[in-house]
Amino acid sequence: MSLEKKDEFDHDAWLKRKDLTAVETAFLTTLIWMDKRLRIVDYLELLETLYYRINLQMPKSHTEQYDLDNKFWYWYPLYSLGSLSIIAYLVAAVSGALLGFYYSPSTAGAAAAGDPTAAWLSIEMIIKDIQFGFMLRSIHRWAAQFMVAAVFLHMLRVYFTGAYKEPREGNWILGVILILLTLLFGYSGYVLPWKQLSFWAAQIGVEMALATPIVGEWAAQLLFGGFTLGQATLVRMYIMHVFLLPFVVTALIALHVGIVWVQGIAEPH
Amino acid sequence: MTDQHTSTDPTGTDEQEPLTDGGTDGEARTDGGPPATIPPDDETPTWSERKERSQGLSRLTYEYFERARREDQDLRQESTYVERDVLGFPAWPHETIRNLAITSFFVGIIILVSATIPMYFENPANASSTPSIILPDWYLYWSFGLLKLNPINPGLAVLDGNLVFSHEFFGILGHGLIIGVIALVPFLNKGNARRPVEQPFWSAVGVMGALLSVTLAALAIQNFFPFELELLFTLVFILPFLGGVVTYAVLKTMREGYMYDLNKRYYRLRPPQ
Numbered sequence: 001m002s003l004e005k006k007d008e009f010d011h012d013a014w015l016k017r018k019d020l021t022a023v024e025t026a027f028l029t030t031l032i033w034m035d036k037r038l039r040i041v042d043y044l045e046l047l048e049t050l051y052y053r054i055n056l057q058m059p060k061s062h063t064e065q066y067d068l069d070n071k072f073w074y075w076y077p078l079y080s081l082g083s084l085s086i087i088a089y090l091v092a093a094v095s096g097a098l099l100g101f102y103y104s105p106s107t108a109g110a111a112a113a114g115d116p117t118a119a120w121l122s123i124e125m126i127i128k129d130i131q132f133g134f135m136l137r138s139i140h141r142w143a144a145q146f147m148v149a150a151v152f153l154h155m156l157r158v159y160f161t162g163a164y165k166e167p168r169e170g171n172w173i174l175g176v177i178l179i180l181l182t183l184l185f186g187y188s189g190y191v192l193p194w195k196q197l198s199f200w201a202a203q204i205g206v207e208m209a210l211a212t213p214i215v216g217e218w219a220a221q222l223l224f225g226g227f228t229l230g231q232a233t234l235v236r237m238y239i240m241h242v243f244l245l246p247f248v249v250t251a252l253i254a255l256h257v258g259i260v261w262v263q264g265i266a267e268p269h
Numbered sequence: 270m271t272d273q274h275t276s277t278d279p280t281g282t283d284e285q286e287p288l289t290d291g292g293t294d295g296e297a298r299t300d301g302g303p304p305a306t307i308p309p310d311d312e313t314p315t316w317s318e319r320k321e322r323s324q325g326l327s328r329l330t331y332e333y334f335e336r337a338r339r340e341d342q343d344l345r346q347e348s349t350y351v352e353r354d355v356l357g358f359p360a361w362p363h364e365t366i367r368n369l370a371i372t373s374f375f376v377g378i379i380i381l382v383s384a385t386i387p388m389y390f391e392n393p394a395n396a397s398s399t400p401s402i403i404l405p406d407w408y409l410y411w412s413f414g415l416l417k418l419n420p421i422n423p424g425l426a427v428l429d430g431n432l433v434f435s436h437e438f439f440g441i442l443g444h445g446l447i448i449g450v451i452a453l454v455p456f457l458n459k460g461n462a463r464r465p466v467e468q469p470f471w472s473a474v475g476v477m478g479a480l481l482s483v484t485l486a487a488l489a490i491q492n493f494f495p496f497e498l499e500l501l502f503t504l505v506f507i508l509p510f511l512g513g514v515v516t517y518a519v520l521k522t523m524r525e526g527y528m529y530d531l532n533k534r535y536y537r538l539r540p541p542q
Contacts, residue, residue, distance in 0.1 A: 080371060087375050114395035127390060138383035146379055148408040159454070159475050162463040169455035176452045183408060190406055199394030200403040208416070211437035229396070266463075 078157045079265075085150035085182075086253060092143035093246065095136055102126050102133070105238035107194060107231045119194040119234060144186055151182050163266035171259045178256060181249050188241040194234060202229050202237070402492050414485030414505075415447075416440035451478075466527045469520035477513035484508050 011032050015025060034040050102125065106118035116124070126133035155175065158164055164172035187205070191198045206227065209220035217227075223240075225232025323331060405413055418440060458471045465472035484505040487494070491501055 083368075083371070084375055087372055088379065091376055091379055110393070113397040114393065116393040120393040123390065134387060135384065138387045139380060141388045142383035142386075143379050145406075145408075146382075148406075152408070156475070156479060160465050160472060162458075162468065162471075164455045165459065165461075165463075166455070172455050173452050176448065180448070183412075186406055186408060193390070194394045195391040196394055196400055197391060197404060199396065200400060201405045204403065204405075204413075204416070208437060208441055212441055213438070 078153075081150050081154035081157055082257075082260075085147050085154055086257075088143045088147035088150060089249075089253070092140055092147060095140040095143060096242070098136055099126065099140055100242060102130060103192070105192065105234050107234055117194050119192065123193045123195075144189060148182055148186055151179055155179060161266070165266075168259075168263055168266060171256060171263070174252065174256050174259070178249065178252055181245060181252065185241065185245050185249065188237045188245065191234070191237045192241060199229060202233055206233075402490075404490065407486070410486030410489040411482040412444060413489035414487070415443040417488055417491075418443065466520055466524050469517050469524060472520055473513040473517040476516040477509045480509035480512040481505075 015028060018024075020028065031040070102122055104118050104122045108118045109115065109121065110117045123137070126137055128134075130136070158172070158175070187201070191202045202224065206220055206224050206229065209216050209223065210227065212219065220227055223236060225236045317335075404410075416437065458468070460468075462468040462471075488501060488505050491498060494501075
C-alpha cells in the first residue's frame, strides 16, 4: 500500500467540493479534527448499535409467558423493593456528598465535658445557617431510613417467595453481607454528628467489641481507634462512612444486581 | 484469510494468480504471510482433541463442559417453549417511562417526608453524663435488644462501669447465631416450593423471625412503655412462637383450598376417564 493519501481520504478537498454553509463547514471541520485524534467514528458506531439494541424488546418474563399478571399483580410493589433501596442509596449519596462540603470530623473545641465540638457545631451550622441545609440533612437522614427499611422488606420478600433457592444461594449470602454493611453504614453515620446519643451509641459499640475475646481489642482499635472515644473514633467512622463503605457497598450492589441479571428474576410459579 | 479465499473458490473464476505467500497482487498486505500466531485450520485442536490430550483437572473440566453443553441442547430440543414475535414490552419507551415514573415517585416521597418530618438535633456529646435512655437508630433496636437479654441486669453494663463480660458476649453470640442461621437458610430449605402456602413450615419460621426482631426491638425501648419487665421478657419469646404456630395453622388450612384449586384446574383440563 502506498503511503500517499488517496483522493477519497482528502477530506479538505471533499469539504470544498460539498459547497457547505459556514455552520456546516465549522461542524464538519471540528468533527474531522476530533475524529483524527479520538476516533469518534468508532464510538458513534457503538452509539448507533446501542440505539438499535435499546429498541429491541425484552424477553418475555415468566409472568407474561404464563399469563399470571391477573393473579398476583398486587404483589408487584414487593418486587420493586430492591430497586427502591438502590434509589434511596443514590439519594443519600448525592445529599451526603453535598453535606460533606460543610461537615468537619473533629472533636476540637470542647474544653469541658458537654461542650459542643467542631463536628457538632458544623452540623448546627448546616441546620441553622446554610441555605437549604436543614432540608439537605433531613433528606440525607430520611433517605438512609428508607434505604434500610427497603432492604429489610426486600429480604422478607425474597424469603417468603423462596427466591433464595438453588441456584441463587450465593446471591442470598451476598445480600446478607449487604444488609450488614447497610447497618454499618447507618451506624457510622449516626456517630458522625457527635451528639449525646451518637457518643453513647459509639460507647456501646466499643463495649461490645471489648467484650469479645481474642479479636475484641483488635477490633476496637481498628473500628474505634482505641478503647476510649475521641478524635480517632470520629475520624475512623468518618472515613468508613464517606470512603470505605461507599466503594465497597456500591461494588457489592453492582455484583448483586449483576448476578440477578445473569440468573434471572425468581418469579413465583 | 488468503487460504480461505483460494479454498472457498471452487469454480476457479479468480483471475489473479496466487503468489508464493498465499496472497494476490491486487490487495494490500503486510510484509510476511498470514500471522504466525494463528495455526492453520488442520492444526487447531478440536474440543474433543483438547479433552483427550489434557489430563487431570483440565480434562475433567473439558468433559464436564461437553456434558453441560449436551444437556443444554437436549433440554432445548425437548422444550415446548415457543418463541414469539413480540416477546414483551419494549425497553423504550414503555419500560423506561415506567421506571422513571417509579423512581421520581419514590424520590418525591423521600423529599416530601423529609420536608414534613424533619429530624431533630440533640445536645452535644457529654462523656461525663450518661443519658437515661441510650438508643441507636430504629433499625438497630433488635441488636440492642439482644444485648438486654440478661434478665438479672437489663441495664447495660456501661451504666455502672462494671463490665459483665459473659452477658455482653452472649449478646454478641446471639448476633452471630441469628446472622449465621439467616445465611444458612438456602442450604436448609431446599425444593421447588415458592409460595408461602407451599411451604408452611418455613413461612412460619420466617414469621417467627420477623416477630422476634420486633419484640427484641420492643425490649430495647422498654423504658418507653409502662410495662412490667418480666412480662415483656416472656412476651419477647412467646409472641414470635405463637405467631409462628398461627401462621403454620393458617397456611396448612389454606393449603387444602390451594391444592383443591390446583386439582380442579387439573381435572378440568384432563377429566378423569
